[in-house]
Amino acid sequence: MLIILHFKVFCKFQTFKCFTTTNVFSNVYIENDIECIDVHFERPNENGFDSVRIQLPTYKVTVWEGNYSEEEIEFFKQVVENSADLFYKYAKNIIKY
DSSP states (O other), X not given: OOOOOOOEEEEEEEOSSSSEEEEEEOOOEEETTEEEEEEEXXXXXXXXXXXXXXXETTTEEEEEEXXXXXXXXXXXXXXXXXXXXXXXXXXXXXXXX
16 A cells, blocks of 8 residues: 655744754554554754654654754644644645545
8 A cells, every 4th residue: 555645834933942943744644543643843953854753643753863852852742732633634634646
């Protein structure tokens, strides 16, 4: 089965460092009979990108690369938790191929 993940930009905001973090999210996909979404945060750094991916509905961090601090990760988890309904609303409107 081919799963194509489409990402939409949800928001940009200043994080604890000087760089702007961009937030994107995938379409809804089914895993173990549960509707899931990947929410991805990234910002440029001197060597490429810092990135974090959090899966809904578990709020599990599935990718953590670069220099995001634990405090920033907790902030991102709060953003995802507080906006879960919006992620699901907009992720369901992504065109599927």
